[in-house]
Amino acid sequence: MSDTRGQQTTAGPGGKKPEERPGGILMGRPFGVPVYVTPSWFVIAALITWLFGGQLADVLPELGGTRYLVSLSFAVAFYASVLVHELAHTLVALRYKLGVRRIQLQFFGGVSEIEKEAETPAREFWLAFVGPLLSLVLGGLFYLALLAVEPATVPGVLLAGLMVSNLVVAAFNLLPGMPLDGGRMLRAVVWGLTGRPMAGTVAAAWAGRALALVVLFGLPMVSAARSGPDRSGTDSLIDAVLSAVLAVIIWNGASGSLRNARLREALPALRLSELARRAVEVPADTPLGEALRRAREAQAGAMVIVDSSGEPTGLVKEASVNAVPEHRRPWVAVGALARQLEPGLRLDLGLDGEDLLTALRRTPASEYLVLRPDGTAYGVLALVDLEKRLSAAVAGRPA
Missing domain, CATH: 3.10.580.10 (CBS-domain)
Incomplete structure (x- = not known):
C-alpha cells in the first residue's frame, strides 16, 4: 500500500515503482481518474453478504433467502461510500496539482494513488483529513435519512448499516499510523513542528507498526469480550484471520511508506x-x-x-x-x-x-x-x- 513517488490513502475497514498495468476492472473515470475494482473486492463483497445476511435473519426473518440480495446491495452501497471517501482525496490532490494515477477498490477498502508529495505540512494534513471528513459527513446524512424511515424495515436496516460503517471508516482512518489517513495527518504535524518531512514519516511509520500489533492482538480480544461465552469457534476464527490480514496490510503499508520516503530523500543525491x-x-x-x-x-x-x-x-x-x-x-x-x-x-x-x-x-x-x-x-x-x-x-x- 505504497507508492514510490507519492502517497496512497486508504479507506474502509483497513483502509509503489508505481504499476502502469490496469489495476482490475475499470468502472469509470470521474474527474479523469480511472477507478478500478480489483478481484479481491469480490471476496470481501461475498463475505459482507454472508455476514450481513446472517444478521438480517434475526432482524427481518420474513425476508427469507431475499436477505442475501439485500446484503449484497449493502456491500455495493458501502463501497460506493468508500469511493466517495477516495474521491475526496482525489479532488484535493487535483486542486494541489499533485496528480492522481488511479483509484482502486479492493479487499480492505480503497486506495488513491497520488503521484507527488504535498509541498507543505498544511496541504499534507488537509489532503489526508478530507477523506475521513467525508465519511463523517456521509454517516451524518445516513443518520438523518434513518430518522425518516421505520428502523425495522429494509431501508431502515440498510441506512443504519451504512451510517455505522461510514462512522467506523472515519474513526479507523483517523488512527495515527501509516498508511492510514491519521498517519498522514501525524506525519504532517511532526513535519510542521520539526521542518523535516522525513522525521514525520519515521514517526508515522513506527506508529503504524505499533497499530498493526494492536490490531493483531487487540481486535480478537475485544470481539471475544463483547460476544461473551456464546461465541462460536467459527466467529473466533474469522475475527482472528481478518485481524491478521489487516495487521499485515497496516504493517507492510507503514514499512513501505518509510522505504519510499528514504528513496525520495536519496533521489536528489543521485549524480x-x-x-x-x-x-x-x-x-x-x-x-x-x-x-x-x-x-x-x-x-x-x-x-x-x-x-x-x-x-x-x-x-x-x-x-x-x-x-x-x-x-x-x-x-x-x-x-x-x-x-x-x-x-x-x-x-x-x-x-x-x-x-x-x-x-x-x-x-x-x-x-x-x-x-x-x-x-x-x-x-x-x-x-x-x-x-x-x-x-x-x-x-x-x-x-
Missing part, C-alpha cells in the same frame, strides 16, 4: 558523475579476453564499442560477458556481446535525481553511455550500480 564507471574503448572485433585485459589495465569497469573513427556505436553488456566461459573468451568478439547504441542509451552527464530515473524509464537497458557537455564519452552507467545505491538508501544503509 551520474558519481555513478558512472570508467570505460575502455575497443573495436567490435576485439577478442573478449583482450578487451578484458585492457579494461583491467585501465582500471575500467565497462567497455564501449567504437568504429574506425573512434565514434561509440555500442555498449558491451556485463551480463553477456559474465556468461562467456573463461576458455571461450579469446575466441569471442566483444561486438557479439554488445547492444547497439540507440539515442536513448546516451545520457547527459548533468542528469540527476528524478530526471535521471525518467530518462532510464524511457529506454530500459542494463548499461548507458554517459556523455560530457561537449559530446565526448565520460563513462558508462551500469543499472546494477544505481540499483545498489537505491537499495542501500531504502534500507537506511550508507551507499
Whole structure:
C-alpha cells in the first residue's frame, strides 16, 4: 500500500515503482481518474453478504433467502461510500496539482494513488483529513435519512448499516499510523513542528507498526469480550484471520511508506558523475579476453564499442560477458556481446535525481553511455550500480 513517488490513502475497514498495468476492472473515470475494482473486492463483497445476511435473519426473518440480495446491495452501497471517501482525496490532490494515477477498490477498502508529495505540512494534513471528513459527513446524512424511515424495515436496516460503517471508516482512518489517513495527518504535524518531512514519516511509520500489533492482538480480544461465552469457534476464527490480514496490510503499508520516503530523500543525491564507471574503448572485433585485459589495465569497469573513427556505436553488456566461459573468451568478439547504441542509451552527464530515473524509464537497458557537455564519452552507467545505491538508501544503509 505504497507508492514510490507519492502517497496512497486508504479507506474502509483497513483502509509503489508505481504499476502502469490496469489495476482490475475499470468502472469509470470521474474527474479523469480511472477507478478500478480489483478481484479481491469480490471476496470481501461475498463475505459482507454472508455476514450481513446472517444478521438480517434475526432482524427481518420474513425476508427469507431475499436477505442475501439485500446484503449484497449493502456491500455495493458501502463501497460506493468508500469511493466517495477516495474521491475526496482525489479532488484535493487535483486542486494541489499533485496528480492522481488511479483509484482502486479492493479487499480492505480503497486506495488513491497520488503521484507527488504535498509541498507543505498544511496541504499534507488537509489532503489526508478530507477523506475521513467525508465519511463523517456521509454517516451524518445516513443518520438523518434513518430518522425518516421505520428502523425495522429494509431501508431502515440498510441506512443504519451504512451510517455505522461510514462512522467506523472515519474513526479507523483517523488512527495515527501509516498508511492510514491519521498517519498522514501525524506525519504532517511532526513535519510542521520539526521542518523535516522525513522525521514525520519515521514517526508515522513506527506508529503504524505499533497499530498493526494492536490490531493483531487487540481486535480478537475485544470481539471475544463483547460476544461473551456464546461465541462460536467459527466467529473466533474469522475475527482472528481478518485481524491478521489487516495487521499485515497496516504493517507492510507503514514499512513501505518509510522505504519510499528514504528513496525520495536519496533521489536528489543521485549524480551520474558519481555513478558512472570508467570505460575502455575497443573495436567490435576485439577478442573478449583482450578487451578484458585492457579494461583491467585501465582500471575500467565497462567497455564501449567504437568504429574506425573512434565514434561509440555500442555498449558491451556485463551480463553477456559474465556468461562467456573463461576458455571461450579469446575466441569471442566483444561486438557479439554488445547492444547497439540507440539515442536513448546516451545520457547527459548533468542528469540527476528524478530526471535521471525518467530518462532510464524511457529506454530500459542494463548499461548507458554517459556523455560530457561537449559530446565526448565520460563513462558508462551500469543499472546494477544505481540499483545498489537505491537499495542501500531504502534500507537506511550508507551507499
